[in-house]
Amino acid sequence: MTIGLYIHVPFCAARCSYCDFYSTVNDGSRVDRYLKALEVELERLPPDFSPDTVFVGGGTPTALSVEQYASMLKTVRSRIDFSNVIEFTSEANPGTLTPEKLAAMKEGGIDRVSIGVQSFNPEALRLLGRIHTADQAVESFHALRAAGFENVNIDLIQSIPGMTPKAVLADASRVVELAPEHISYYNLIYEAGTPLTRQRDAGQIVPPGDDEEADNYYAVKDLLESAGYDHYEISNFSRPGRRCLHNVLYWQGGSYFGCGPAAHSHWNGKRFGNVADLADWCSRMEQGARPFDEVEELSxxxxxxxxxxxxxxxxxxxxxxxxxxxxxxxxxxxxxxxxxxxxxxxxxxxxxxxxxxxxxxxxxxxxxxxxxx
Ligand code: SF4
Known part of the structure; x- marks a missing residue:
């Protein structure tokens, strides 16, 4: 059974309107403390821990500076046995990828990049609070290719208010033109407490109805499958041999450790989630305390x-x-x-x-x- 390591990088360039993942805007002041604490947490993993997959997510790992990002990868590689690793993914967002960062990714051994495009529709990007334009997303994808990344995922979101079924299919067609190895296509979720949910509750935006969402879902599925993508998980499509092995591990009940604030672990039948607070998590690491409050033991x-x-x-x-x-x-x-x-x-x-x-x-x-x- 595959085992994995997840690293949560809790920084973003800005907060998106729909997101409830734990992250803070990177003003540069807290990253060094985070990196030191991350090193401590990695050092505490069992000495024989040797993952098959490593996934650096967040947040936006590429919201770190080049030096911070390179230092994070170096720390992970120096503290973890990489001899079994068959997939090393980093998430990245358009608007945060520079040639220097791409070089740092390559140098650090990243062999799969997941890029958060979400939509190519300007109105949708504005509504979601994304920091980038569609053109920047396309440029970032081409920059990844030029830097030699041959295993790239594009994240898209569907059922965005205001997008007609035609616009939804236009997004899917545009991603097919780029021809990434993997496409994640998620439905927009209205998480409690997000600005987008407040807009919906105030009647300022109207989500599409269930029938329209379902029609969009199956139309996109058919389009991606006819373009040669294997629909292998409810929201995920890949070229042959390019499934996300780290996520397959989650879906098939594999064991994993998560490091960083708000990261979750599932190990030896026990499940625990780190505190979702950067300062609290850092203090616990500095004081030798455990990073989570409760352990759930499943029968x-x-x-x-x-x-x-x-x-x-x-x-x-x-x-x-x-x-x-x-x-x-x-x-x-x-x-x-x-x-x-x-x-x-x-x-x-x-x-x-x-x-x-x-x-x-x-x-x-x-x-x-x-x-x-
Ligand atoms: S969607 Fe991604 S980039 Fe936007 S706030 Fe959430 S983690 Fe950050």
Whole structure:
């Protein structure tokens, strides 16, 4: 089973209107303390920890200065055994990528870059509070290619208020023209407490209805598949052999450590989340205290059930034999009755020992998962 390391870089150039990830605007004053604390947390990982995948996310890792970014990668590489690493991803945002930063990425061994484009539509970018234009996003993508990055993901968001179905498809077509190896296509979520949610609640913006969202979802799916992308997870598409291995690890119940404020870990059946406060997390690292408050211990059955639901996110479905080898539980024993009812409602496909979401279920997956936990 694959194991992973996630590094949370809690800085952004500015806060986007829809985002509830933990990050603060980088005014430069707190990064050095963060980097020292990160080194401490990495040093505390088990001595035999040797991940297969490393993912540097945030926040916006590339909101750090070149020196800070290079220093962060150097720290990670010097404190972690990289002998098994098969994928080393960094997130990046248009507007924060300079030639020097691209060079630092290469030098630090990054071999996969995930770039937050979100949309090519100027109105949508303004509404989302992005700091970049569509042209800057395209320039950043070409700059990544010119710097030699051959494994690039583009993040897009759909169901942005004001975007017509035609505009949604125009975004998808534009990303196909760029031909990245991987595309993540998420629905816009109205998280509690964000400026965008307040705008919606005040009636200043009107999200598309469920039917329109579903139509957009399936139209984009069909377009990307006809362009040769494999739709392998509810919101993710890739060229053959270019799945995001780090995320596959999450979906298939793998173990991982997360370092940095607000980072989550799942290790030896225990789950813990670091405090979502930069100063508090730094103090805990400086004082030798643990970075999280509570440890949740899942029973083997709860862990297996959770793994089943996560694994069902993958369109190839859950292989019954592989699942049993990984979790020690038979799918049938865990929730065979519920699965068969879902299959009768045409929400699950059962074929050749695999359980997978039907096409119809992809857009309503949360209600399917609710039946299984
Ligand atoms: S969406 Fe990304 S860039 Fe925007 S505030 Fe959130 S973490 Fe930062």
């Amino acid at each position: 083997p059955e709860d862990k297996a059930r959770e793994t089943l639901v996560m694994w069902l996110r993958m369109l190839e479905g859950v292989d019954a034999t592989q699942f049993e080898q990984c979790t020690g539980f038979r799918v049938d024993d865990l929730c065979g009755g519920a699965l068969r009812s879902l299959a009768e409602e045409d929400l699950l496909d059962i074929s050749s020992g695999r359980w997978g979401l039907s096409r119809r279920a992809l857009f309503v997956c949360n209600s399917v998962f609710a039946e299984l936990v």
